[in-house]
Every structure is written in structure tokens, then in C-alpha cells.
Amino acid sequence: MNTLLALNADDxxxxxxxxxRVRGGDLxxxxxLMKQYDRQIFRIAQxxxxxxxxxxxxxxxxxxxxxTKLDQFQGNSKFYTWLVRIAVNxxxxxxxKRRNHPTVSMDDDIQTEEGSVPRDFADWxxxxxxxxxxxxxxxxxxxxxxxxxxxxxxxxxxxxxDGLSTEETAEALGLSIPAVKSRLLRARLQLRERLSRYFRxxxxxxx
Amino acid sequence: xxxxxxLERLEDYLDPKTATELRAELDTHAFRCSHCQxxxxxxxxxxxxxxxxxxxxxxxxxxxxxxxxxxxxxxxMREANKDCSGSSGE
Numbered sequence: 282m283n284t285l286l287a288l289n290a291d292d293x294x295x296x297x298x299x300x301x302r303v304r305g306g307d308l309x310x311x312x313x314l315m316k317q318y319d320r321q322i323f324r325i326a327q328x329x330x331x332x333x334x335x336x337x338x339x340x341x342x343x344x345x346x347x348x349t350k351l352d353q354f355q356g357n358s359k360f361y362t363w364l365v366r367i368a369v370n371x372x373x374x375x376x377x378k379r380r381n382h383p384t385v386s387m388d389d390d391i392q393t394e395e396g397s398v399p400r401d402f403a404d405w406x407x408x409x410x411x412x413x414x415x416x417x418x419x420x421x422x423x424x425x426x427x428x429x430x431x432x433x434x435x436x437x438x439x440x441x442x443d444g445l446s447t448e449e450t451a452e453a454l455g456l457s458i459p460a461v462k463s464r465l466l467r468a469r470l471q472l473r474e475r476l477s478r479y480f481r482x483x484x485x486x487x488x
Numbered sequence: 489x490x491x492x493x494x495l496e497r498l499e500d501y502l503d504p505k506t507a508t509e510l511r512a513e514l515d516t517h518a519f520r521c522s523h524c525q526x527x528x529x530x531x532x533x534x535x536x537x538x539x540x541x542x543x544x545x546x547x548x549x550x551x552x553x554x555x556x557x558x559x560x561x562x563x564x565m566r567e568a569n570k571d572c573s574g575s576s577g578e
Contacts, residue, residue: 308566312559319555323546333544337554340546344558349565399495402523405530410537422541441539466499473527473534480530 296360303351315344318361321443322368328438329372331427332379339375343368358452365445365453369435376431399470401477409480425475433468440465489517494524501528502535 296317302310319340326339346367347354354363406412413421426434432454439450440461451461489497494517500506501514518525546554 306566308559308562311562312555315555315558319551320546324543327543337546337550341554341558345561348558348562399523399527402526404526405533409533419541422537426538426541437538441535462499466495469531469534470498470527472538473531476534476537477530480533 293356294359297356300351300354300356300360303348311344311348314347314360318364319344321361322364325365325368325435325438325443326372326375328426328442329369329431329435330375330379331423331434332375335372335375335379339368339371342371346371359449362445362449362453365439365443365449366455369439369454372435373431399474401474401481403477403481405477405480406482409476412480421476421479425472428475429468429471433464433471436461436464437468437472441469489513491517491521491524494518494521495527498528498531502532 296314299310299314303314322343323336323340326336326343327333330336330339343364347364350367354360410418412418426437429437435454436450439445439453440447445453447458447461447465450456450465451458454461456464494501494514497510497514500510501518506514518528
């Protein structure tokens with residue numbers, strides 16, 4: 282009847298007990314899960330969609346979907362990883378709607394190889410943050426992150442911002458571990474290549 | 489180790505948990521190859537900049553509003569399921 286109870290109690294994450302309570306009809310346990318993770322889900326969604334409004338909607342849709350699909354949570358992954366998977370899918374769906382672009386998916390980046398192979402070998406100023414005013418710097422970053430494909434932004438957000446492990450990221454994105462590693466490297470290199478234009482040491486000053 | 493192999497292992501080089509032996513190999517290549525050294529340093533800086541990039545935080549009042557809206561809908565779904573046992577949420 283309940284596969285979760287078959288596991289060793291010591292292996293169970295505290296969230297699993299909350300999920301069990303929700304399944305038993307206790308909505309306050311679901312509220313607890315939501316309060317625990319809504320900020321993180323918002324941050325991830327904001328990184329992927331690059332929009333506050335979309336991220337707010339994604340938080341709502343993610344938790345509603347999690348509630349309705351709770352029966353599908355098997356307990357062989359962490360509840361949070363399962364939740365992130367829903368949030369990534371909801372974020373991609375928002376992008377499709379916003380752009381009226383039905384093909385936005387995790388595979389988009391396959392076609393955008395540009396910048397994945399380093400071409401700019403100029404060293405950067407020691408503190409590139411200080412080359413620009415704060416608002417200007419934030420805008421440079423925002424506009425260049427926005428040019429990354431949604432799939433790359435997702436892998437970047439999960440690994441580098443949320444701090445999920447490669448294994449958890451793979452699970453949340455439905456990718457293999459080598460695919461996560463390769464995408465993360467390409468995402469980082471693409472962003473590096475783009476930022477290099479702004480942060481490089483002026484040619485006359487290079488050692 | 490050549491540049492292509494260095495690039496393939498860049499992820500490991502960025503990872504502080506990477507084994508000493510591999511790290512030494514990567515260090516040796518980076519020491520000899522200025523292009524790979526720059527690629528590594530600037531990629532590390534890219535990650536640092538991206539991590540420190542503070543996005544808009546969800547304000548508490550909006551957070552509570554979203555929580556309330558979700559809980560209200562969940563409560564309705566629970567009631568509907570009680571009335572019509574056997575049907576799933578979606």
C-alpha cells in the first residue's frame with residue numbers, strides 16, 4: 282500500500298514524513314513544505330524565466346501541481362528534487378507561453394554551440410565588478426544571462442545558485458550526469474565568453 | 489595533457505573536491521599554457537559573479553498571498569476528493 286514505509290526509517294528525509302501527513306489529509310503539513318521551499322523555487326524560476334512575474338506564477342503552479350501529483354512522488358528521490366523538477370517544467374512552459382514559442386525545452390541549447398569553445402583569451406581586470414556602476418554591472422549580467430538558452434540557465438541556476446549536486450541536478454532536469462556536466466561547462470563558457478567583452482583588461486595594459 | 493583535455497576537465501578543476509593527482513596535472517598544464525590559465529581564471533570568476541548576482545527576493549506580503557492562494561485551492565481539491573472518492577486531482 283505504501284512503498285515509503287518499506288524503507289528503513291533512518292534513511293527517510295524529514296520531508297517524507299510531511300508528505301505522508303499530506304497524503305493522510307493534513308494540509309498544514311503541505312503548508313509547511315511550501316513555506317520551507319517557496320523562496321528557493323522562486324529564485325530558480327526567476328533565473329530560468331528571467332521575469333519576476335513569471336516566477337511568482339511558477340511558484341503557485343509548482344505547489345499546486347505538487348499537491349495534485351503527490352501520489353506520483355515515490356520517495357526514491359528527495360521531495361525537494363522532485364519539486365524542482367516540476368518548477369523547471371513550469372518555468373519552461375511559462376517561457377513557451379510568453380514567447381509564443383512552443384518549442385522551448387531543455388534541448389534548446391543543443392543548437393547554440395556558439396561560445397562553448399573559448400575564443401577570447403584576454404585576461405580580465407582583477408575586479409571586473411568595479412569597472413562599472415552597480416546598476417550598469419547588473420544590467421550587463423542580466424542581458425547576457427538572458428541570451429543563454431533556458432536549458433543552460435536551468436543547469437546554471439540549479440548547480441551554481443541553488444547548490445544542488447550534479448546527481449540531483451540530473452534528476453531534476455531529467456538528464457544524465459554526463460549531460461549535466463557538459464551543459465554546465467558549456468553554459469559557463471558561453472557566459473564567460475560574453476562577459477569577456479566587458480571585463481577584459483584593455484589591450485595596452487596586458488602584461 | 490593538451491588544451492582539449494584540459495577543457496574537458498575544467499569542471500573538475502573548478503571543483504575543490506577534485507583529487508590531488510588530477511589537480512596537479514591540471515596545474516601543470518595551466519602553468520605552461522596561458523590561454524588555458526586565462527580560460528580557467530575567467531570561468532571561475534564567471535561562476536563567482538553569477539553566484540553573487542542578487543535577484544529580486546520574493547517580498548513577504550506577496551509570499552503570504554501566494555501561500556494563501558495555493559492553500560485555498562488545495563483545500564478545495566481535498567474537499568472535492570472527499571465528495572468524490574476515487575477521483576485523483578488531475
